[in-house]
Amino acid sequence: MEETEKLGAFFKPCSVAIIGATKKIDKAGHVIFRNFANNKNRGVFKGEVYPVNPHEDSILGFKCYPSITEIPGELELIVIVVPAKAVPTIMEEAAAKKVKTAIIITSGFREIGNAALEDQIAAIAKKAGIRVLGPNCLGVYYSKTGVDTLFLPETKVLTTGDEVVATPRPLSGDIAIVTQSGAFGVAALDFLAGRQIGISKFVSFGNKCDVTESEMMHYLLYDKETKVILLYVEDIKHGREFLRIAKKVTLKKPIVALKAGRSAAGARAAASHTGAIAGSDKIYDAAFEQTGVIRARDMEEFFDTGKALSMQPPAMGKNIGVLTDAGGPGIMAVDELVSNGLTVERFSDATLQEFQRLKDQSVLPKFAATSNPVDLTGSVTDDMFEVAADLMFRAPDVHGILLLGLHHLPGLREKYIEGVAKVAAKYSKPIVMCDIGETEMALYTRFRFDKLGIPSFPSPEDAARAMYALVSYGAYLQKNGCADEYLCEFLKRRSKTQPVL
Amino acid sequence: MEETEKLGAFFKPCSVAIIGATKKIDKAGHVIFRNFANNKNRGVFKGEVYPVNPHEDSILGFKCYPSITEIPGELELIVIVVPAKAVPTIMEEAAAKKVKTAIIITSGFREIGNAALEDQIAAIAKKAGIRVLGPNCLGVYYSKTGVDTLFLPETKVLTTGDEVVATPRPLSGDIAIVTQSGAFGVAALDFLAGRQIGISKFVSFGNKCDVTESEMMHYLLYDKETKVILLYVEDIKHGREFLRIAKKVTLKKPIVALKAGRSAAGARAAASHTGAIAGSDKIYDAAFEQTGVIRARDMEEFFDTGKALSMQPPAMGKNIGVLTDAGGPGIMAVDELVSNGLTVERFSDATLQEFQRLKDQSVLPKFAATSNPVDLTGSVTDDMFEVAADLMFRAPDVHGILLLGLHHLPGLREKYIEGVAKVAAKYSKPIVMCDIGETEMALYTRFRFDKLGIPSFPSPEDAARAMYALVSYGAYLQKNGCADEYLCEFLKRRSKTQPVL
Structure with a gap:
């Protein structure tokens, strides 16, 4: 210590x-x-x-x-x-x-x-x-104390004479970045700053002749500002130290790892990058699984997983309720959830009856599909999303909700965003959302959800993979008997930091 | 006909x-x-x-x-x-x-x-x-004639009174969208409009009581404006028709398919969406493979593949040269290429010697890794990227280039973008690029590359998957003896439409 x-x-x-x-x-x-x-x-x-x-x-x-x-x-x-x-x-x-x-x-x-x-x-x-x-x-970037050893200037001057943001420093937030690759590290800062995700600490350790990723994670375990650790590594030299420390950290704080050099050609490249001698990739898989470290399969999953774990509680089971206003994207989400080992089971009779009642009362569209996924169809309104989400959260056999709120449909405005956030705040189950699109209203919708603590993603599959991480981490915590403690801490924090709705 | x-x-x-x-x-x-x-x-x-x-x-x-x-x-x-x-x-x-x-x-x-x-x-x-x-x-959206049966209004008025873009209509371009799901279709329009990718025709066919996806693809085969077909389906009812037509179309124009309802739960959802009875997913895999249809694994790959195929020639082999200024992202790209069955082989002795000569002459950094990936390191300048790309294009054993131009490094400005585009225009091999980041200079860099016909992607893995599609399609064309013809047509078109550099 x-x-x-x-x-x-x-x-x-x-x-x-x-x-x-x-x-x-x-x-x-x-x-x-x-x-x-x-x-x-x-x-x-x-x-x-x-x-x-x-x-x-x-x-x-x-x-x-x-x-x-x-x-x-x-x-x-x-x-x-x-x-x-x-x-x-x-x-x-x-x-x-x-x-x-x-x-x-x-x-x-x-x-x-x-x-x-x-x-x-x-x-x-x-x-x-x-x-x-x-x-x-x-080296290090820590916004609160002004330690900034990044030699990449924040702005660059183009040949036109225009000055543009080149290597932004993100705001302060919950996520720590611990990275062997400096270039990937600054790329991460650029990504997170643009998506308005804050970071607690940034550490690039390169050849690690002394301080290792493990020691740094141990330090971050006691760092009050850090809630999630994103770790980029090309090799881990001291395996026992890593196993011991990672095991200890993940009981309190999730670690998401992006381990590059999976392939032989990649490992060869890593050797000439940070002198990394990676060894078999399967060993890393085993080490991560054993210690509860969540291994991201690519860059986007790395950031998305960090975002989801910092904003939402882990799921205490693997059956997911899918709520959508768009059939196709709903199916795409289901496919990806299932291919990650999660389930999208038909609701219990009790839940189905409640949905039928809502349809009979014209609260939900008569032709809405409600057996999971729930497809509110092109007739969706803001209120319907709130009512349906509430019912799904209440269902005991639903452990998390994946919401597809495609903003294009005529009857949907932005009121439902706050509405769903209010509903979600009543429960300890996770929710992730997706809206598809790269123009004004899509960007606005995702931004608003993020600000209200519901992580948003630009594709159904991204949202599904984020939910998978929440389920994996929940399962690990349960297996190790510390799910209640983690959840309790998480909810305490959420109640303090949640924006007033 | x-x-x-x-x-x-x-x-x-x-x-x-x-x-x-x-x-x-x-x-x-x-x-x-x-x-x-x-x-x-x-x-x-x-x-x-x-x-x-x-x-x-x-x-x-x-x-x-x-x-x-x-x-x-x-x-x-x-x-x-x-x-x-x-x-x-x-x-x-x-x-x-x-x-x-x-x-x-x-x-x-x-x-x-x-x-x-x-x-x-x-x-x-x-x-x-x-x-x-x-x-x-x-129904249909076709910008040139003004046929627009989309009932999703282009803008929406928020509760604040602000009017925002909600369902944009993209500019005219090379990509046709043929979709069973309307909601996914408009989401695609929103995505493509935001990324400034143009479309040739948009067709949403829903329950397809008459005109099928296959007939529509057959129509698009003869449509001069369409160079690539993006197909979203939940089921294909007339299998023989599809096999016959897809086989004919893919010899001339690539088809990229996103087939939803892979999982049993997803297929159940599809049945209540468009009445689709999907059948085994393996049959679809086989049908797509047999007909040269490229199956996207998720939404992002769907769009990315379409973009790559519309901008770049297919690769006539599977060995990829990786050119980077950032070690970590270089390794990530190599990993993803290899996991898709491509190779990143050490260059031939002749190429290695040429690289050594450039290092000896201080044209490239003394400590640059040059055995593939080529890592120009933090000392990168605009000129180095041009010189290295040219050498890699010339190497007979390199069939395509994946460029990682992370803009953060101090010596790199934006001059290299045009430089690399000029080099690429001399060769008939494909190139894809990645810059990571979501703030000004990253967005600018990717936008410029796109405009110059080099498809850019926001993550190394996205770029690698795009290259995989170019290799797959090239292999299919070669197997069917029509690679030369396709390439010739492609290059003719490129020489006509290429922006003057």
Whole structure:
């Protein structure tokens, strides 16, 4: 636990030095220093910021130091952006200075065959008790303290002279990103920022000569802001450590893993990327299953699963109610649920009778299909969705709801969005939704559902896969006897954070 | 062929009557009539337009007729929007009037058990030689002639009073949509319009009491504007007809099928949707494989495959070159290619030597991985992508290129987009690309590539699946000895339509 606490200095250091800071605008050492300088000036970063460069007196108005040994006071974090061969000397100085943590951005180590150089810096760090992220990584982004070691500038200037958002930093939220690939990491930030999904912490660990994904997950287990961990890995070197820690974490917080290098050709590519030696993919499958880690099958499922788990409670069974106003997409959702091992069973007689009553009373369309899926047909209205969702939530044999609210039908407006959210808030079962389309009303509908805590997806299959993750995680928690505890925590949190309807 | 030609009246009728036209704004009969009235007034629809309603004298300034028998001159198309029980009488009148084609929007037939009523109208049509789309369908949308029988209004007014785009009509383009599900059909329009992908024709055929998906595909085979057919079906009733026609069409134009109702639960849902009796899913798999129809595994793959096939030539082999500036996403792409049965083989010695020469000359980064995937690393520049792509296109053992141009890296701007498009235009091999992100520069990058004819995708796996479709279709054409002819036609078309670079 003590070692885990030490990792805190990566996220909230009292002081940081950027070694290799420069005035040259295109350089990583400039972008990273500027991030800290700006955040310091804006009052977001509250610690001390020191540029280190023997050739400059000051950078962006901050006094520059020739080496870290000249910096007054203690140093909690150093960020290293100098060429690989200079890194051991810096690390020796860091050891002398009793630095707590180091982020080594520099590449040119194990991933290109320079394993000896990497081992050398790892040995220095170990002896001095310095915890290291990297080398060959992007480091940390944490919006609340203003720690931002990403050398990818937020905006770019096109040849036209236009400045556009290039590497956005997402808002703060519930999801932690822990990634071996830096490039995939920033791509994730770009994706999540665009979809308005917030993150708690971002950690890119690259060659992981010291701090592993497992240790980082252990740290995040105790991080109050993190509710879900998204983990991108190309290999896991310390299998036992991973099994032990992942098992512990997943009882409290879901871990979603995207493990690249499944194929032999992919593994070969991974070896030259982060020096990863992946081994058999089946071993990873087994390790993930054993520890309750949810393995995403592709990028989209990775993000979608994270979104669903952060917004909705897990399902306590695998029978799903499908509620739709569009027959075709309803069938597509059913197909995908079933192909993931879930069921879409005909409702109990009691539920069917209640539906019949609603049809007899003309609350629902006379010709609506109601045996699961429930298809409200082209006659759908906002009220019908609310009534039908409520009835389905009440059905004891329905463990979660997949709602297809295609906005195109004439009688449907946007009133039902709040209505369904109100209904869903009464129950502890999960609901996910889909609307199809890429123009105004589709984007608006999905955005509103997201804001009300009901995760929305652009295709029936995406929604079905998200529900599958909620079912898988629920089953794992139940098997390990901690479903009630998790659900209780989740509902407590939801009642606190839910927007007032 | 003669029967096929007759279907032309659905798309370019000299005269159309809307039976059930009304002034009531929320009604399907109003929306459909208004579509024609507006398109007539704007000079897009050049035929005669007749509203039919015994209770009105005129609608939107058009003289209204009590029945079609009172309409002067011949009628090529009628659109029926009256209740189910009134449809047989209308059809009898249509027979007397010698109407060529009828679109029956009305539902309440086989899909809810009223098979007899449906058989009755089918018999009247058959006897009179009237070709029928529907019932229980949305009919036709064809931008060039202004035929638009979609009763889903283009915009909706929210409760706030704001008017937003709800069911957009896409621009004209290369892709035909042929769909059994109307709701999925309009969702497709919404998706494609938002992604700025144009369509040639849209046909929703619902219960298909007369015109089948197969006949429609046969019509589209001879439609010059259609290059790719996207087919959504829940069942195919006339198997032999489908096999015969699909086999003929796919030699000239790719067909991509999304067959819903794969699962037993999904098939049950389909039965109550369009009265579909799907039968075993394996039979469909076999039929599609035998006829060269590419089966999409989900909605996104359906659209992505259509996009790729409309923009790029098929691949004449299955070995793919992966070119990336981001290691992780490169590995993800390789994994997905391989899991689809494609290969990402180490380049030949000759190609490797050329890459080495470029590295020695500092044209490419010294530490770039170049054995396939080619990873230009964080040091990437626009020029490097062009040079590397050219070399990979030249390699005889590379049959297609998957480009991952993650825009986040500092040295990459947007110049390479045109550069790569220029390189690609020199070769007859396909290229697909991916950039990850949902904010400005990612959207801009993907949009630009699309406009230059290189299909872009938001995830590595989506791009890999699109490439898989290009390889599958290429293999089918080769097996059937018509790859050269198709490729020749494709390249001729590309040289005519390619934007000037």
